[in-house]
Amino acid sequence: MTLIEQALSTATDTREFLVGPGVITELDGLFKRNLPGAKALVVSDETTWRVAGERVRDNLCRAGVGCLEPLIFPAEPAPYADTDFLGRVREALETGGPDARAVAVGAGTINDLCKRASYELERPYICVATAASVDGYASFGAPITKDGFKKTWPCSAPRAILADSEILLTAPRSLTASGYADLAAKIPGGADWIIADALGEHPIRKDVWETTQVPLLGWLDNPAGLAAGDAKAMGDLFTGLAMTGFAMQTMHDSRPASGAEHLFSHCWEMIDVRCPDGTHPSHGDKVGIGSLCTTHMMESFFSRRFSRSDIDAAMAAYPSPEARKASIEALFAPGPMRDEIVATAMGKFISPEALRVRLERLADVWDTLAAKVKDRLLPFAELRRRFEEAGCPTRPEQIGVAPEDVLVCAKMAQTIRKRYTILDLAFETGRLDSISAELAHIW
Numbered sequence: 001m002t003l004i005e006q007a008l009s010t011a012t013d014t015r016e017f018l019v020g021p022g023v024i025t026e027l028d029g030l031f032k033r034n035l036p037g038a039k040a041l042v043v044s045d046e047t048t049w050r051v052a053g054e055r056v057r058d059n060l061c062r063a064g065v066g067c068l069e070p071l072i073f074p075a076e077p078a079p080y081a082d083t084d085f086l087g088r089v090r091e092a093l094e095t096g097g098p099d100a101r102a103v104a105v106g107a108g109t110i111n112d113l114c115k116r117a118s119y120e121l122e123r124p125y126i127c128v129a130t131a132a133s134v135d136g137y138a139s140f141g142a143p144i145t146k147d148g149f150k151k152t153w154p155c156s157a158p159r160a161i162l163a164d165s166e167i168l169l170t171a172p173r174s175l176t177a178s179g180y181a182d183l184a185a186k187i188p189g190g191a192d193w194i195i196a197d198a199l200g201e202h203p204i205r206k207d208v209w210e211t212t213q214v215p216l217l218g219w220l221d222n223p224a225g226l227a228a229g230d231a232k233a234m235g236d237l238f239t240g241l242a243m244t245g246f247a248m249q250t251m252h253d254s255r256p257a258s259g260a261e262h263l264f265s266h267c268w269e270m271i272d273v274r275c276p277d278g279t280h281p282s283h284g285d286k287v288g289i290g291s292l293c294t295t296h297m298m299e300s301f302f303s304r305r306f307s308r309s310d311i312d313a314a315m316a317a318y319p320s321p322e323a324r325k326a327s328i329e330a331l332f333a334p335g336p337m338r339d340e341i342v343a344t345a346m347g348k349f350i351s352p353e354a355l356r357v358r359l360e361r362l363a364d365v366w367d368t369l370a371a372k373v374k375d376r377l378l379p380f381a382e383l384r385r386r387f388e389e390a391g392c393p394t395r396p397e398q399i400g401v402a403p404e405d406v407l408v409c410a411k412m413a414q415t416i417r418k419r420y421t422i423l424d425l426a427f428e429t430g431r432l433d434s435i436s437a438e439l440a441h442i443w
């Protein structure tokens with residue numbers, strides 16, 4: 001069994017994944033195997049229609065698949081994942097009759113729209129990717145904006161995914177760079193899982209680790225090749241992103257895709273950071289900077305041994321519940337969102353007794369844990385070098401964050417989700433302030 005077959009054998013929604021140069025010519029077979037008897041509704045925008053949509057429809061029509069009038073959104077303004085566009089995809093599917101199935105030809109937005117519209121109508125769909133830009137192709141949620149508020153809606157992942165690496169190579173460099181950073185984020189994300197596993201917070205699932213973390217560095221080893229038109233480097237990048245999605249389907253949890261670096265990104269979204277040119281940084285841009293932050297924090301944290309003789313000092317510095325609550329409240333503006341965050345953060349604020357147990361365990365597993373984390377990480381300088389080669393941002397200012405503000409982001413990021421990461425470990429050992437403060441000076 002190949003790794004891809006292994007990953008698909010436990011994935012709940014996706015049954016087939018084709019990747020490689022020229023695989024667009026195999027779409028008809030993929031369609032017939034996965035959606036037998038269905039009619040194809042190709043959904044794209046003017047750009048993705050030009051690079052792939054037209055060929056997709058010709059391939060299907062020639063093979064005798066019933067093809068509906070395609071839904072092609074204008075390139076400008078670009079389609080947006082909101083309820084208006086969602087309604088249009090849904091309407092086209094309904095107009096096409098009960099056998100109509102979407103074939104999403106595009107990157108994240110087109111896929112998210114088709115994913116959610118198909119889910120609402122309880123119909124499976126197929127995704128033909130045009131950029132290796134996100135890991136969301138194969139995931140089971142779709143971020144859609146309703147009434148100005150972005151939220152991840154539940155959906156089924158695509159029944160089948162096709163990614164022709166020659167088509168992916170025609171995508172704008174910024175989209176590929178974003179995908180590279182989103183995949184590289186799984187390196188510190190994996191180290192976070194190692195930490196959570198060692199401290200009994202989230203055991204590593206071995207089959208998922210084998211199909212995502214073990215091959216990870218291989219998928220990421222040629223960042224320069226992505227810009228130079230190397231089809232293998234591009235196929236590898238897309239494979240990594242898709243495999244992460246299959247792992248999320250298997251676990252019904254985003255742990256395989258995200259650790260503390262994604263929490264930084266969520267915080268920057270909450271405070272609506274903007275690049276110097278006024279645009280929103282991409283998801284990959286934010287998690288890339290987040291990955292540099294958490295890589296540095298882990299390197300710093302594990303460079304200073306924590307042993308049993310450090311426990312009393314850490315216990316003495318641990319805040320009371322009242323002080324803890326006040327310090328979380330001070331990080332956010334008052335309102336319902338802050339209330340929710342306070343509840344989340346207080347939910348994982350452990351008692352002094354539990355803390356002592358945690359710290360004893362940390363001291364006992366320190367050597368093994370520090371070695372495993374070091375082994376998983378790419379050193380900060382190496383990660384930054386690869387980001388430079390791939391065309392990803394490497395300084396927080398590029399995504400609209402001043403270096404001196406990264407410290408407060410680290411503190412916020414620690415509070416917003418239940419997921420156990422380096423941020424929690426740093427907090428519980430009393431080291432969060434000191435290792436976060438370094439983030440102002442490392443760039």
Ligand SMILES: [Zn+2]
Binds near residue numbers: 257258283
């Ligand atoms: Zn991501």
